[in-house]
Amino acid sequence: MSRPDPAEVIITECRNGPLLVRGPFVLANDRDARRARPRRNVVALCRCGVSTIKPYCDGTHKLVGFRTDEPNRADGAGSDGAGS
């Protein structure tokens, strides 16, 4: 297995949880102002909407029972296209 390109950003959908972002990136707001250049190699971004430290995940998704659909796969498997 080859090593990932260090310049490549990889975003992983965690089932029933956050998005994990790996790689070099800058977090900006809707006015395109740079907010942060995370120092960690991996950052978890909230997608349940209840984190107290948005946009980062604080683990609250577990307490509220956040559920996701099966992540969409590039080959179309794992998604029925129904959106629910």
Ligand code: FES
């Ligand atoms: S995804 Fe973890 S707190 Fe929202």
